Amino acid sequence: MKKEEILLLDQQYNQHPWLPGNTEPLAIARGEGIYFYDYDGKRYYDMSCQLSCSNLGFSIDPIKEAIKAQLDDFAYVAPAHAFETKSRLAQKLVQLAGGHFAKVFFTCGGSDANEAALNMARTVTGRSKILSRYRSYHGSTLGSGNISGDPRRFALENPAANGFLKFFDPYVYRRGGTAESYLAELEEQIQHENPKEIAAVFVESVTGANGIIIPPDGYLQGLRALTKKYGILLVCDEVMAGFGRTGKAFGFRHWDIEPDIVSFAKGITCGYVPLGGVIVSDAVARFYQDRVFQFGLTYSGHALACAAGLATLQYYEDNAIFAQTAARGKLLGALLEEQKSKHPCVGDVRYIGLFSAVELVKNRAKKEPIAPYGQPNTIMPRVFKLLRERGFSTYGRENNINITPPLIITEAELRGAFEVLDDVLSIIDQEVEG
Ligand SMILES: Cc1ncc(COP(=O)(O)O)c(C=O)c1O
Incomplete structure (x- = not known):
């Protein structure tokens, strides 16, 4: 089946959770390791393990x-x-x-x-x-x-x-x-x-x-x-x-x-x-x-x-995955702290193991969230879209970007994904008061 057909049928017949019916989903063709691929062959870092569940990636x-x-x-x-x-x-x-x-x-x-x-x-x-x-x-x-x-x-x-x-x-x-x-x-x-x-x-x-x-x-x-x-x-x-x-x-x-x-x-x-x-x-x-x-x-x-x-x-x-996660989490923490020190739009970063979030603010001193609690907004969907366009897939609620990568992610893969995050946060920096 062609991507266009899949999306058309999906739009017509599938009710998706937590999204308005007119949201266009990504049609996923296959997964491999910590990545998944769309029908155009584009590769995405699965930085949320789908819904924080595909913790070992796609190929075990x-x-x-x-x-x-x-x-x-x-x-x-x-x-x-x-x-x-x-x-x-x-x-x-x-x-x-x-x-x-x-x-x-x-x-x-x-x-x-x-x-x-x-x-x-x-x-x-x-x-x-x-x-x-x-x-x-x-x-x-x-x-x-x-x-x-x-x-x-x-x-x-x-x-x-x-x-x-x-x-x-x-x-x-x-x-x-x-x-x-x-x-x-x-x-x-x-x-x-x-x-x-x-x-x-x-x-x-x-x-x-x-x-x-x-x-x-x-x-x-x-x-x-x-x-x-x-x-x-x-x-x-x-x-x-x-x-x-x-x-x-x-x-x-x-x-x-x-x-x-x-x-x-x-x-x-x-x-x-x-x-x-x-x-x-x-x-x-x-x-x-x-x-x-x-x-x-x-x-x-x-x-x-x-x-x-x-x-x-x-x-x-x-494979001693829990101990490996604890060790890889140290690198994740360091990378997150680096983002926080670089980007005025980052109010807080929180992490334990490979469980983390970046909290975005309009104004760091006042800790004003970039999107008000419980209100529809356009900025956070845009952040996720910018990330996704660059091959970084994740989700978050309110003013948080959740980052929960596969527990098998390598150091090089984590650093590669953070280059994308860095780019996107630089764009968002332009839109906040600092
Ligand atoms: C902490 C927590 N509890 C319960 C649930 C619900 O689990 P399920 O979606 O498998 O019903 C979720 C789902 O995201 C969750 O994160």
Whole structure:
């Protein structure tokens, strides 16, 4: 099929997420390593791993082979059945999470993983309220969408039936403060909301889509202590931050805490087949030992996904990908700091492992965002277009450019991509007050 035909049919029949229907998509012909190619043969650095999920790029043969081998046995059996790849994958995930973790429930992605966590938190505690942060994204389904804090929740919110409460993020660049001040503010809110009604606090250990907000040291440890004090479950959403993205198996591992439930997706299969799930503590697992978990999905623990997941975890392990990411992250940090020192349009850069964002401002001293929060604007779509025209593909929300490259990116590839970023930021510099 020709590119024009593909685009025509796409425009006519496909509804795309998070974009107006008249947005013209890129027609992608193939992927190889950290790059993908359009139908004109143009090459793009995949600097977002698509939606921060294709963490190993496009060409990992052992994952492809594992999917094919599973197909030879069976592609699918109902979730109630046991089979080798599902058993081994769950065991590996529990081992990877370490500490008090005991069991896994598989879903098809991140939104339904958070639905499962929500269901568990309410059932286990017998409480209904859920606290989460404003600058967060936890999914698009009714529960996970209401847990999300960013404007994508608005279409799902029902204020009359709302047990979903929000608190502010430890966003030190914009709000100042310390771990202690954020925790004191949250404790006050918990007290005002009647702690006995709060089932769970959901947090992304490191906020992803909303601009890589890294909690100050002590924040997650304090949050763990605070939730324990009030009998509230702590759910860490590791959908984007998990599986090496931050240089460790899970983001929360940087601060040495044990949440009650961990939701995961994306990097578990690197997008080769959709898969998500929750890893739960021994206490949560024991709660369900003689009780029914009233939740299920036809494709929970799909065999092709489990095969891909097992091969992906094996690949991470065999190639020491998490340690390599931590090391490559040092170069990413240095390159980002260089951009910040060069370009007046850069207000802040944030990075941990290969998880990073460039925050654009109109005026550095006043930290005025280049695009106002929650408002349609033309400048950020232009930034992404300029990058894409030069072969650098990524996304971001509000005034952030998220940069989450494949974990296998080489030093030369990273430097090459940053030459493109440098060019584009020089153009944007002309349009800000400095
Ligand atoms: C932190 C986080 N949680 C949950 C989700 C939802 O996952 P999915 O799109 O697989 O449903 C996302 C998706 O970007 C995410 O970044």
